[in-house]
Amino acid sequence: MEGVTFEKIIEVWSSGGTVMYPLFFLACLLYVQAFQLMLYVRRSSLQKRNEFLWGEWVLFPERAKGRVAEIIRYTQTDISSAKQIRNRFDEVRMALLNLVDRRVRFINTLVATAPLLGLLGTVIGMLQTFLGLATSAGGETAGVVASGISEALLTTLTGLIIALPGLFIVMIIQRQKHSLEANIMRLECLTLSELKID
Template sequence: MLQELIDEVLRIWVAGGTLMIPLAILGMVIYFALFEIIVYFGFNDYYNSNPDEWKHWVDEPDDATGRLGDIIQYAQHEVHSMEDVRDRMEEIRSSHLSRINSRIRFAAILVGTAPLTGLLGTVTGMLNTFYGLSNSAAGNTVDLVAGGISEALITTQTGLVLAIPGYIMLNIVKRRRDQMSAFCTQVEIMTLKRFEKGKIKA
């Protein structure tokens, strides 16, 4: 059963022509980039913290622990004005979200390239088909036409197979990025309120 699957994959790979190689490389780079972002969120999932817990930490920063604790303590340590709090939170956003945004843009470009690369395979496949038709006197006309059509369809399908899950994963990471950004805004608002009440000592 496994051998049959391997043989079928190899048959499709060969029928897809030379563009299957850049498509395979493109697919590996796309999903490496997307999984890297997902892993980053896994190690920085403080935006899913218990609201009661982190709100208590904003009021009592000495009790805060972990990555979120470091953020809360940094936002309140030796601040002299509300502008200082905003600057600290902007630094936190920049250190986390700018890195994520750059990777999302990179992954989005790659995902958008996949169907275009498949379309290029369609063009080359159709050119091979027309070449087969123009040499209709030759005995291998049917083989040339069939090979060209096969290449045209397989590369297009491969490009879409790479792109569709990629777009889904992009939406997932964008939603997590928005959650992280919204969480930072909540922490900033709570910290500013605490400073306004005079509970943060410079």
């Protein structure tokens, strides 16, 4: 079997028609945004391997490390009541999680757009097929039908190939976000119980 060359890829790509260019742009935008968001959530996560030290860190913030240290110091600076601590943790949640939610909505929109663009390519390909059938002579009919159907199916396939991995990436990001949210809640509960502030 011959190896796949760059020229063959370009030939197959261009046979999909003009809709393949927006699909390519959409795929680039989708995956760049998704991987950036995955890295952001991973960097924002609280290190679970130090979770057994969180109670000690709440009492002695100078010993804390990493993202947990930043949150502990922020939530304990100039506070005098449990309500202030809760408000600070709400601010932390808003700062970390609202950005993730907004970007996940944007990525979900891109994921939903990919199959629709593929469907647009299908409609355009079928219209070109029918237009070609109406204007072609008898011997050219098979070639016109084949190229139109090829264009129609290729764009649909490309739209689905772009969208399906995007869905899985969004699920991974959502799982990481829920883990981060649960860890912030656990740190808040630890802070309130260890400091015993009314």
